[in-house]
Amino acid sequence: MAPPQGNDSGKSVRGISRRSLLTGAAILGAAGALGATAGCSRVDVTGATDGGHLLDELREKNTVRMGIASEPPYASINKKGELTGEAPAVAGAIFKKLGIAHFEPVPVEFGALVPGLHSFQYDVIVAGMFINKARCQAVLFSDPDYESKDGFLVPKGNPHRITSYRDVAEGGFRMGSGIGYAEIEYAIGNGVQKSAIQTYGDQIAGMEALEADRIDCFAGTALTMIEALKAGHHPKVDMTEPFTPEVKGERKRDGGGYGFRTGETNLRDAFNRELHAMKRSGELLRIAEPFGFTKEFMTDLTAKELCSR
Structure with a gap:
């Protein structure tokens, strides 16, 4: 029996322990691997050609499996072992x-x-995943539910x-960022020298570098x-106001949404209808x-726009 959806307030999705999450991942992972090799009738990752029947199947089971990755505030397990995050809260409300x-x-x-x-x-990716041209070759995305800022x-x-x-760039400052972050390209596009950019594993490592005066910003x-x-462990660190980056006068707008198997357009379209109704209301x-x-992270971007870039 699947656990109940939980708190509808969006603050957390309760009642699921970290142990049961990890156990479920192992079981479903094995089942998925077997399905990919043995269940030939359902291995076509391009999905059905008639819009798919997954929505009907999920309604019959009254359960949807959500693939998540631990990255606050999109989706994570909190200190109490509970699933929390914007993505599962929004997806849970829509489903x-x-x-x-x-x-x-x-x-x-x-x-x-x-x-x-x-x-x-699982049936859907629920992880605040950025929508871009490369991913759109493999995933059918909903329209984004948020717009990213730097x-x-x-x-x-x-x-x-x-x-x-x-x-x-103009101040010749030392910048830190994460490994593979798009922010590195944005910085270089604005004239920051590659030699002035250091990469770190995450924001925590970046804050430690700031406190040690190894960089001027992250x-x-x-x-x-x-x-x-929010953790409050780095009181000597501040954050600037969020902004939309620009490169050569072009605003770099990014957004994240929910991923479905290609071909499952009936489910994606139904999901989008509810998402847009929630935006309007x-x-x-x-x-x-x-x-x-906050309101500044709400967006009018579409998956079609982001997939074309």
């Missing part, structure tokens, strides 16, 4: 509106989300008055840095706000 009351979260590493979807370990972690008081990548997505600062913002997704 409930579609007549599916229960869910089974399946935690995997972020890089395993797409393969896990294709091997039928921000800088800086020493307390922001002594260098850094608010943009152009400021970093660039990343605003939402993850807001979450990192303000319900989406009410669910997302406790996780730091």
Whole structure:
């Protein structure tokens, strides 16, 4: 029996222990692997040609399996062992509106989300995944439910008055960022020298580098840095206002959404209808706000726009 959806307020999705999550992942992972090799009648990852029947199947089972990766504030397991995050809270509300009351979260590493979807370990990716052209070749995305902004972690008081990548370049400042982060490309596009950029494993390592005066700022997505600062373990670190980066006058707008197997357009379209209704009514913002997704992170971007870039 799947656990109940839990708290409809969006603050957390309760009643699921970390142990049961990990056990479920192992069981479903094995089942998915077997399905990918033995269940030939359902291995076609391109999905059905008639829009798919997954929505009907999920309604019959009254349960949807959600693939998640632990990255606050999108989706994670909190200190009490409970599933929490903006993505499962929003997805849970939408699936409930579609007549599916229960869910089974399946935690995997972020890089395993797409393969896990294709091997039928779960029915939908619920991880705040950025929508881009490369991913759209493998995943059928909903429209985004949030728009990403960038921000800088800086020493307390922001002594260098850094608010943009152009400021970093013109001031000759030392910048940190995460390994493989898009912010590195944005910085270089604004004239920051590669030799002035150091990479770190995460925002925590970036804050430690700031405190040790190894860098002058750390660039990343605003939402993850807001979450990192909440712990309060780095009182000497501040954060700048979130902003949309620009490169050569072009605004770099990014957004994240929910991923379905290609071909399952009936389910994706039904999900989108409820998502847009929640945007219009303000319900989406009410669910997302406790996780730091304020009005400035709401978006009118579409998956079609993001998939074309």
